Amino acid sequence: MRYLATILGIALCIPVIMFRKAFETNIRQQIIELESYKDRNPFRLFFISDIHRRKITKDLIEEVGTGIQAVIIGGDLAESGVPLEQIEHNINQLAKIGPIYYVWGNNDREVGEHHIRKYIQNVDGTILENEAIRIKTNAHHLWIVGIEDVSSGRADIKKSFENVPDNDPIIFLSHTPFVFNKVKNQYSPDILLAGHTHGGQIRFGKWGYYEKGALIQNRDDFTLISNGFGTTFVPFRFGAPAECHILTIRHKEV
Template sequence: MRIFLNSVTVIIGMFFGLLAYMFAYAHRKKVVHHSFSAQEGPLLGKELSVFFISDIHRRRIDNRLLKKAESYGPVDIVIIGGDLAERGVPLLRIKRNVKMLSTLGPLFFVWGNNDREIGEDAIRDLLSQHGCTILDNMNTPIKTHPLWGICGTDDPSSNNVDVEASLKDVDTYRYLIVVTHTPSLFRKVEAICRPELMLAGHMHGGQIRIGKFALHPLGQFNVSEGKAKLISNGYGTSLVPLRLGAAPESHIIKIKY
């Protein structure tokens, strides 16, 4: 009986130890650096620096994360790739997160499947307070890099996705960034044009992975012929504040052109 009780105690201890590890792992402050050239042949000697973060959910943005991002040099634009919030997250926390991100550079935002749970008007109001551009099925030039345009779609959960409207007249830009919360829209975009950079999140890298087994694949960054695609593991978590085998991440992307 004593051996049995000792075994149960060890198993329980290991279980709670694993939970503690998964909780700490889920709260890592990771900035992944990527770089590529947006064209073949001679370059113009310019560089666009993008900070991308998606799926913040309930997490707090703090100075430690910002300092890691700034360690790679000045940021030209900050892109929030959806799920800035979810039901139950205090508006003050969301507002503080947006305010902190705005210190890195001009903000752009696309809707995720959870953002409207706290009220669309509330999100629009707090984003506008910090000069954030909401990419509602639209595109706009990047002011500090006028050869570049940035385009964003609504999320499929809204039943309001209009890829064609998002890409209207994008041939006026020499280079293009397309942001969608879910990577499932990439194929629809590529049926119309081939942007230099495509960004998405949503999948959380599976969030909890047992070896190769998970609900979704890990995030990835791929470059081919001057065109890059990034699917992020995201920064926060959903359902439970735990991760395993799919580290939280944000991104600095340096694009030479």
């Protein structure tokens, strides 16, 4: 009977732990060195994806701090059922960190595309829809290339890269990472950013529906697939911590 009570106690604790894990705030500080980045001053960006139903707090904004030159939102800013005032609040909070650059996720339009467009326009943010934007750094520049949500059927990789020179540092942004290989086969981005997978959200060791998120340095590029900030279906996490990222891009000495 005592063993049964112990097992039952453990079983009841697991959902509580998973619920708490879903609302953690983990900011990953990561460094990327690129030969193509010529500026001697680092470029710092904040990347967050898959916010879904979570609320961006004042504490998160304060922890990120100052000196961020771009806030990149990798889609699924919202989903059906999220109050519009919360979505607007989240965008307004993120805009306090720095200029916003956003791509659509597969759930965002469930709350009404026009609402998100309005909220991002109100903070002078940029929605990247199969296009690229040139960002000035202190003494140089880089490009952010963003595609439409793949599930919408409107993603156009070729169009998004058509005005981007090969020799400049390039950040490619997509909600889903499943286009990464196709992009790398046709173009040469230095950094590829995505979310969508939630790192599997609930995983046990190496077992999960998707791979755990990570920043990986490959031979010719860096890929970051984030576990994401929020959750989908149920507010539970285990083995795939909620996360957002501060990336510091700096010149690599050859």
